[in-house]
Amino acid sequence: VSKPENLHHRLLELQKLLFDFTQIDRQIFFPDDNRQDRLENDAEHSYSLAMAVWFLSQHFPHLDRDKMIRYALIHDFVEVHAGDMQAIGRTEEQQKLKQKREDEALKKLESEWPDFSELTTSITTYEALNDPEANFVYALDKLMPMLLNLLSEGKTWKKYDFKRSVVIKQKDDKVLVSKEVNELWQAYRQMILDAKGHFNEDTKA
Amino acid sequence: MGKQKSTALMHDLMELYADLLVPFMNVERDVPYIGQPSRSETDGEHTFTLAMLAITINEQLGFGLDDGLISRYALVHDLVEAHAGDVSIRASDAELAKKADTEHEAYLIIQKQFAKKAAWIPTLIHSYEARTDREACFVYAVDKMVVGLARMVGNGARWMEYYPEPDGSLYHRVVALLRQKVEVFPELLELFDVIHDELDRRRVEYLKRDSNQQSKA
Numbered sequence: 001v002s003k004p005e006n007l008h009h010r011l012l013e014l015q016k017l018l019f020d021f022t023q024i025d026r027q028i029f030f031p032d033d034n035r036q037d038r039l040e041n042d043a044e045h046s047y048s049l050a051m052a053v054w055f056l057s058q059h060f061p062h063l064d065r066d067k068m069i070r071y072a073l074i075h076d077f078v079e080v081h082a083g084d085m086q087a088i089g090r091t092e093e094q095q096k097l098k099q100k101r102e103d104e105a106l107k108k109l110e111s112e113w114p115d116f117s118e119l120t121t122s123i124t125t126y127e128a129l130n131d132p133e134a135n136f137v138y139a140l141d142k143l144m145p146m147l148l149n150l151l152s153e154g155k156t157w158k159k160y161d162f163k164r165s166v167v168i169k170q171k172d173d174k175v176l177v178s179k180e181v182n183e184l185w186q187a188y189r190q191m192i193l194d195a196k197g198h199f200n201e202d203t204k205a
Numbered sequence: 206m207g208k209q210k211s212t213a214l215m216h217d218l219m220e221l222y223a224d225l226l227v228p229f230m231n232v233e234r235d236v237p238y239i240g241q242p243s244r245s246e247t248d249g250e251h252t253f254t255l256a257m258l259a260i261t262i263n264e265q266l267g268f269g270l271d272d273g274l275i276s277r278y279a280l281v282h283d284l285v286e287a288h289a290g291d292v293s294i295r296a297s298d299a300e301l302a303k304k305a306d307t308e309h310e311a312y313l314i315i316q317k318q319f320a321k322k323a324a325w326i327p328t329l330i331h332s333y334e335a336r337t338d339r340e341a342c343f344v345y346a347v348d349k350m351v352v353g354l355a356r357m358v359g360n361g362a363r364w365m366e367y368y369p370e371p372d373g374s375l376y377h378r379v380v381a382l383l384r385q386k387v388e389v390f391p392e393l394l395e396l397f398d399v400i401h402d403e404l405d406r407r408r409v410e411y412l413k414r415d416s417n418q419q420s421k422a
Binding site for chain 1 (some may be wrong): 231
């Protein structure tokens with residue numbers, strides 16, 4: 001247990017780290033009437049995921065709600081040092097590089113924050129994907145950009161000229177780890193298939 | 206779950222996102238964003254930060270509170286602002302007096318929309334506002350404390366615009382008001398004082414810096 005006069009310096013450092021996390025922009029547009037080019041950042045994404053997890057958890061009482069909220073809050077935290085990388089169209093080499101960067105980032109967090117072991121332990125447990133809660137959060141994380149894209153009529157899909165089939169294939173593979181989220185994905189999948197004008201290919205034809 | 210239920214759930218999740226989370230995350234607070242002081246911190250950024258800091262402080266100071274409940278309170282603590290907007294602590298007395306009514310109206314909108322789909326949202330907002338348990342009091346008190354941390358990490362950006370008086374009279378009034386709010390969880394007062402004593406020392410430098418910049422301009 002820390003004393004308040006010692007803790008405040010660490011809290012300042014933690015506040016700085018959390019601020020750094022808010023500076024990691026994701027490659028996805030966030031709906032904002034005042035800033036058309038606004039990208040979602042990692043903190044906003046983690047917040048949304050935590051709320052979505054909480055929202056859905058009432059339908060899956062066999063899953064530990066608070067554990068999933070904790071996972072959602074920290075699921076991308078290694079990116080504070082590793083940065084974000086576009087998920088769709090990532091090559092095998094880029095995937096390896098991402099993994100390497102994130103492993104190093106976790107080590108850095110562990111060495112910088114030995115007094116905040118709950119954070120790094122939660123990250124390690126989440127990344128091991130050894131419990132249904134981690135798998136649920138992992139799979140739902142893959143669905144969140146779909147929501148933003150559907151709400152913005154495919155703004156990001158169009159910007160990067162993604163193909164509908166590539167987007168769907170990438171999600172088909174990723175969400176399989178959670179049968180609960182996979183069922184939900186099937187509904188989104190159909191919506192994406194039915195959506196008109198959300199991909200450049202819709203207007204090129 | 207079945208196709209029908211999945212489809213209904215998908216629409217509910219999109220409604221949550223479109224009607225509550227997106228507007229909420231676009232609310233700008235009266236706090237300069239650390240890395241880019243020309244813009245303000247958003248409610249989404251603030252909420253994530255508060256959740257993480259609250260969990261840490263509970264762990265570090267050994268309060269033994271339920272950290273799941275702490276996270277949930279932090280996630281909803283400002284959610285009414287999706288409809289009510291942010292009101293600065295520097296606002297006029299009239300604006301501050303109106304705040305409670307505006308936020309209650311916002312709460313009723315959320316309650317009406319989500320009473321059936323996610324009753325926990327209005328329920329948790331209500332418990333937080335009523336501060337019926339120690340976790341709610343704790344999150345409320347931490348929320349009042351983190352602005353001081355953010356101001357120091359942001360190196361007191363735009364200090365003169367906020368607190369122009371050389372004697373710090375407005376600043377001290379704001380701190381006194383915040384401290385009064387932290388009293389709901391008295392165990393945090395010592396930490397609050399440590400943080401604000403430090404900020405008070407730095408305040409003079411921030412003001413001097415901004416004053417010099419203004420003279421040069």
